[in-house]
Amino acid sequence: MASSDSGNDPDKMSKKDRREHMREVARLRREEELKRKKRNRIITQIGVVVGSLAVIALVVAIVVNTTAQNNRPGPANMQSGGISFTGAAGKIEAKTTPALKAGENPVGVKQDSAKTNVVMYVDYLCPLCNQFESANLDGLKDMVSAGTVDLQVLPISILDRVSAGTKYSTRSAAAMACVANYEPNGFLDASAALYAKQPEEGTAGHSNADLAKIIEDSGVKNANIAKCISDGDYTNFVTSFTQSALNGPLPNTDVPKVTGTPTILVDGKQYSPQQNVGWGNTQDFFKFVEQVQAQNKK
Numbered sequence: 001m002a003s004s005d006s007g008n009d010p011d012k013m014s015k016k017d018r019r020e021h022m023r024e025v026a027r028l029r030r031e032e033e034l035k036r037k038k039r040n041r042i043i044t045q046i047g048v049v050v051g052s053l054a055v056i057a058l059v060v061a062i063v064v065n066t067t068a069q070n071n072r073p074g075p076a077n078m079q080s081g082g083i084s085f086t087g088a089a090g091k092i093e094a095k096t097t098p099a100l101k102a103g104e105n106p107v108g109v110k111q112d113s114a115k116t117n118v119v120m121y122v123d124y125l126c127p128l129c130n131q132f133e134s135a136n137l138d139g140l141k142d143m144v145s146a147g148t149v150d151l152q153v154l155p156i157s158i159l160d161r162v163s164a165g166t167k168y169s170t171r172s173a174a175a176m177a178c179v180a181n182y183e184p185n186g187f188l189d190a191s192a193a194l195y196a197k198q199p200e201e202g203t204a205g206h207s208n209a210d211l212a213k214i215i216e217d218s219g220v221k222n223a224n225i226a227k228c229i230s231d232g233d234y235t236n237f238v239t240s241f242t243q244s245a246l247n248g249p250l251p252n253t254d255v256p257k258v259t260g261t262p263t264i265l266v267d268g269k270q271y272s273p274q275q276n277v278g279w280g281n282t283q284d285f286f287k288f289v290e291q292v293q294a295q296n297k298k
Contacts, residue, residue, distance in 0.1 A: 074100030082154030094184035108251025168205030186220035
């Protein structure tokens with residue numbers, strides 16, 4: 001015999017039962033929707049918390065890293081912000097100085113009045129610096145090794161804005177600070193190697209690993225240098241010294257501050273190429289050196 005129970009079949013329900021059934025279905029749907037919204041709200045809250053924790057962790061990491069950078073001592077042999085070279089009898093030696101303490105400002109070196117003192121503020125992304133050094137460094141080294149000239153090289157970073165966001169100027173100058181710290185007598189060879197492979201302005205430049213490789217290939221071999229470059233040990237040192245050079249005053253000269261690179265000083269007198277003569281003109285530069293030397297003898 002067929003059952004007379006209408007069960008949950010709406011077609012067999014009375015009008016009253018159908019209304020009750022629809023209310024129940026609506027209630028269940030509302031409850032399910034409330035549960036869904038609650039689940040989504042909890043998931044969203046968890047996401048916000050996790051995201052906030054990630055941001056906090058990142059900020060803490062940046063602060064810790066920045067603090068560590070700021071608390072690092074400066075490089076040895078760059079007490080003035082740059083490295084100095086002297087020589088005699090055909091040899092060139094870097095002048096050794098202790099490392100600057102964390103937060104200690106560079107101080108100008110006392111120049112030898114018996115010699116001509118050549119000071120170069122350079123940026124390793126600067127094409128004019130490359131032209132100047134490529135043309136004149138060998139001649140300067142000859143004069144240093146002969147004992148007539150003391151040479152000072154001060155790497156700064158004013159061209160980060162044209163290195164596609166990689167801060168190549170700062171990184172390359174910091175790499176050379178690593179060389180000054182660990183292998184000061186290899187500095188000039190490493191410097192020439194960086195110029196020989198100088199990237200174009202507007203490009204990202206070399207990676208830190210490539211900088212270390214270029215320096216090693218120049219004959220400067222010390223495992224500490226690659227780690228120093230990778231860790232960015234002296235990036236803050238370079239940034240701070242660059243600002244000091246741009247603000248001035250500069251030591252041992254009446255030139256108030258660096259306004260561009262290269263800034264070349266010969267016994268405090270600033271060299272600029274003659275009109276229509278570029279930075280790579282050897283004759284023009286050494287004529288200027290001779291003029292300064294002659295003035296000093298008067």
